[in-house]
Amino acid sequence: MSSIALVGNPNTGKTSLFNTLTTSYEYVGNWSGVTVEKKIGNLKNGAGKLIDLPGIYSLHPLSRDEGVAAQYLIEESPEALINIVDASQLERNLLLTLQLLEYGKPTLIGLNMIDVANARGIRINQTILQARLGVTVLPLIARTGKGSVQMLSVLEESSAIPAVKFKLNYGEVVERAISSIEKELRSIKDLPNHRWVALQLLEQNPVILQILKSRTDITGLLNICEACQSELQIKKLALTLPQWIRSNRMEYIRSICDDVLDTSTQKPHNLTERLDSVLTHRFLGLPLFIFFMYALFKTTFDWVGGPLSDIVDGLISGPISDGTNSLLQTIGASNFTHALIVDGIIGGVGGVLVFVPQIFILFLIISFLEDSGYMARVCLLMDSTMERMGLNGKAFIPFIIGFGCNVPAIMAARSIEQPKDRMLTTLLMPLMSCSARLPVYALFAVVFFPEQQAFAVLSMYVMGIVFALILCKVFSKYLFKNESSVFIIELPPYRMPQIKTLSRSTWEKGKGFLRKAGTIILAGSAIIWFMSYAGPGGFDVEMDHSYLAKFGGMIAPLLEPLGFGTWQAGSTLVPGFLAKEVVVSTMNIIYHAPDTAGLENQISQVFTPLSAISFMAFILLYIPCLATVGVIKKETASWKWTFFSIGYSLALAYIVSFVIFQGGRLLGWS
Amino acid sequence: MQLQPGAAGFIHKIEGMNPILRRRLADLGVSEGVNIRLKGKGPFMGPITLECNGQLFAIRRKEASMIEVNVS
Numbered sequence: 001m002s003s004i005a006l007v008g009n010p011n012t013g014k015t016s017l018f019n020t021l022t023t024s025y026e027y028v029g030n031w032s033g034v035t036v037e038k039k040i041g042n043l044k045n046g047a048g049k050l051i052d053l054p055g056i057y058s059l060h061p062l063s064r065d066e067g068v069a070a071q072y073l074i075e076e077s078p079e080a081l082i083n084i085v086d087a088s089q090l091e092r093n094l095l096l097t098l099q100l101l102e103y104g105k106p107t108l109i110g111l112n113m114i115d116v117a118n119a120r121g122i123r124i125n126q127t128i129l130q131a132r133l134g135v136t137v138l139p140l141i142a143r144t145g146k147g148s149v150q151m152l153s154v155l156e157e158s159s160a161i162p163a164v165k166f167k168l169n170y171g172e173v174v175e176r177a178i179s180s181i182e183k184e185l186r187s188i189k190d191l192p193n194h195r196w197v198a199l200q201l202l203e204q205n206p207v208i209l210q211i212l213k214s215r216t217d218i219t220g221l222l223n224i225c226e227a228c229q230s231e232l233q234i235k236k237l238a239l240t241l242p243q244w245i246r247s248n249r250m251e252y253i254r255s256i257c258d259d260v261l262d263t264s265t266q267k268p269h270n271l272t273e274r275l276d277s278v279l280t281h282r283f284l285g286l287p288l289f290i291f292f293m294y295a296l297f298k299t300t301f302d303w304v305g306g307p308l309s310d311i312v313d314g315l316i317s318g319p320i321s322d323g324t325n326s327l328l329q330t331i332g333a334s335n336f337t338h339a340l341i342v343d344g345i346i347g348g349v350g351g352v353l354v355f356v357p358q359i360f361i362l363f364l365i366i367s368f369l370e371d372s373g374y375m376a377r378v379c380l381l382m383d384s385t386m387e388r389m390g391l392n393g394k395a396f397i398p399f400i401i402g403f404g405c406n407v408p409a410i411m412a413a414r415s416i417e418q419p420k421d422r423m424l425t426t427l428l429m430p431l432m433s434c435s436a437r438l439p440v441y442a443l444f445a446v447v448f449f450p451e452q453q454a455f456a457v458l459s460m461y462v463m464g465i466v467f468a469l470i471l472c473k474v475f476s477k478y479l480f481k482n483e484s485s486v487f488i489i490e491l492p493p494y495r496m497p498q499i500k501t502l503s504r505s506t507w508e509k510g511k512g513f514l515r516k517a518g519t520i521i522l523a524g525s526a527i528i529w530f531m532s533y534a535g536p537g538g539f540d541v542e543m544d545h546s547y548l549a550k551f552g553g554m555i556a557p558l559l560e561p562l563g564f565g566t567w568q569a570g571s572t573l574v575p576g577f578l579a580k581e582v583v584v585s586t587m588n589i590i591y592h593a594p595d596t597a598g599l600e601n602q603i604s605q606v607f608t609p610l611s612a613i614s615f616m617a618f619i620l621l622y623i624p625c626l627a628t629v630g631v632i633k634k635e636t637a638s639w640k641w642t643f644f645s646i647g648y649s650l651a652l653a654y655i656v657s658f659v660i661f662q663g664g665r666l667l668g669w670s
Numbered sequence: 671m672q673l674q675p676g677a678a679g680f681i682h683k684i685e686g687m688n689p690i691l692r693r694r695l696a697d698l699g700v701s702e703g704v705n706i707r708l709k710g711k712g713p714f715m716g717p718i719t720l721e722c723n724g725q726l727f728a729i730r731r732k733e734a735s736m737i738e739v740n741v742s
Contacts, residue, residue, distance in 0.1 A: 057694070057697030057698070058697055060693070062690055062693060062694060088724065089723070089724065089725060091699055091723055092697075092698060092699040092723060092725060095697070095699075120724075246696065250701070266724075269724075272726070276709065276710065276719070276726075277710070280710055280712065280719060281710070282710070282711050282712060282713045282716075283713065285712070285713055286713050379728075380712055380716065380717055380719065380728045381712060381713060381716065383712065383716050383717045383728075383730065384712060384713065384714040384715055384716030384717070385714065385716075387716075387730070393716075393717065417690055417694070418690070486688045486690055486691045486730075486733070487717060487728075487729060487730050487733075488691055488694050488695070488727060488728070488729045489717075489727060489728050490698070490725065490726070490727045491719065491726035491727060491728060492726075493726075
């Protein structure tokens, strides 16, 4: 099996091409660094494997994501490379292309977005480009799949793609250094093209340096680089070696572009200009963004999501549970089985499935914002606020993804260049209300704030954000001193997202929730039901004498000052650590609710509006779920930080709920 | 950098900028001698939007002020 690597700048459509060339589907996003890990798919014609590497501007990495590509190229040996080049940004994209050609493996260039380039009046002479680079150039429109058939047929025999014989002359001084480095490298095994390694070394690529260091003594190599640089300085050719190499490449790229590009009819991107003049307006931009967020929540809860949820609830509490009831009676199931299936499983899992429409609508809107190009603008709008808090606007995207699920959000934080900003984003992510917490808010909002559901839920989200910002300020001041943050973001042109991509990415994000409903929530519901069914006195005991009641009763006194010191509330919190989705299904079982209306009724008797707010705040802030803890450990590679994030969130939840409840009581609410 | 929105100029010098940012700008093709255009300013003294080689990007004002431009 041959393996082929897909490399290119961010936002050039690599992931779209990956999806059309392979049978398996991967998520497509629209901000830089979305492909956080290399993804592997099987080529449609079975000719081999395709590896999708993160989007990079050059092989010299700035963020953790970008390091993956350089590391892959030096440690593994792909049979061939596909370099995706954005036709409307040829000059910039060719910088990476040259570095890849120096790698010396068979390479194909996919000239993507030729439709966009043509629409903007940019013409590219493909024949000359092909001749100057010495590799095959295939025109592509990855979004529609145009050109992918040709690409596949070329890949059919990857061994037939000729190896690249590209060589750029970097001038006498550097060429001498290259050949002496090449000589030194001969003794090291398993290295790719030595000239390429030498050039990467001269460019001071940290990944290459690290890998060489692990295999050999690199003092000699570094001395060559040093000598080469001072010679350049003495001859007044360049200040640094990387600068010299870059300017040589840029010169060559300009000469190619002069021959290949015809920009005489180039037009500005009108739609983007006009939209940006409103959407990123210095006064209008932020109010518009807040309005969009409000509309997002209104749509999710009031306008579309709520009615759909009611339909699902009607189905589960009506036909489905009635049908199961009579079916179980017909086959003569035991009381135990009957109770397990109807109260435990249908009650537990069904109570969570009701929220599926709302979750999918939320994901659909988030996907729309991502694909349209608006998300990058949001970062821009938020940067000044985030900067004041010690973070950078780029962290805003992971935070928004965090509304869906904290796990991919923490992984998306890898695209942030600075380690400090990345760490802060990771630590604060659990404060973003993920979709698993949404059922809890939705349930309580219906019961206690029926008139202002969207507002009540939105205020929970806002509360999370506010605490994230405050803690961000605190953490960046006391935990990470003396590190300023930098901000730079590319703004891709606006475009209308395609329905096909939208539905795919919504499904990709939402299916995790369904999968959890089928596994963790199912198992959790069964276990919790059993704990409520059995007690020290045997099976089928009164709920108040069950193991669950005993267990919840132990935590209850601790929760008393927060306004929900009942064993019922206490016992929902523990499974909530495994997965926050389980909180509502636990309630369904504990309160023995036949349907959502029943549960709502029960809750309205047990909680007061004040203790409901306190409870929602607690659910929002307390301990990240197990999966999130896992990914925090993985990303920070430190138990210290992992425990820190657990500890601060627990403490914060307790304090905030305490203040809400006791403060509310002092003010005379109850 | 004291341009008004919509104004353009050739980059004369970039000095004193955070090296990470400097490298990223270079990756985007922003370097001496290149034409750059100011597109807009963000809210609350936030980042400004610039255009270079048809690519839009945003950086903070403080950093943008390190870019010296000869107005064309």
